[in-house]
Amino acid sequence: MSSINSHADVVTDWEGLLEAGDRSPELQVSIEGERQSLRLSLTEVQSLKARQAELKALGQEVTQQLKAAVSRGKEVAMRFRSVVRGKIGPKNERLVHFGVAPLRRRPRKPTQLKKPDGETPGTSPGASASPPAKPVV
Helix, strand or coil: CCCCCCHHHHHHHHHHHHHHHHCCCCCHHHHHHHHHHHHHHHHHHHHHHHHHHHHHHHHHHHHHHHHHHHHHHHHHHHHHHHHHHHHHCCCCHHHHHHCCCCCCCCCCCCCCCCCCCCCCCCCCCCCCCCCCCCCCC
């Protein structure tokens, strides 16, 4: 006999065993103790499986509630940061403590250095900046 692993298969197997025991009156007296134990095990497994399904549904519900709560919290955090920025000013460095980047001056771009002959670095005397045109055929 092959191994039975799924809960549904186990329950079906046990129910079949109990039914077969009920249909065999000559064995009922000798197997009564095991039959009662198997019936208790079957009832317990069915009860626990129902509880597991209930908890799975509750887990999914709690997950949905958690996502909604996180979404609400993100909106509140945005409003909080906006209020702080409005109270202390958009350039104040204390904004960093609240996770907000203050407005800062941008660094100056470095000036382009010119070669003594008037060309910019990276070009050769005869080279053009644009690619050569393709000959018309």
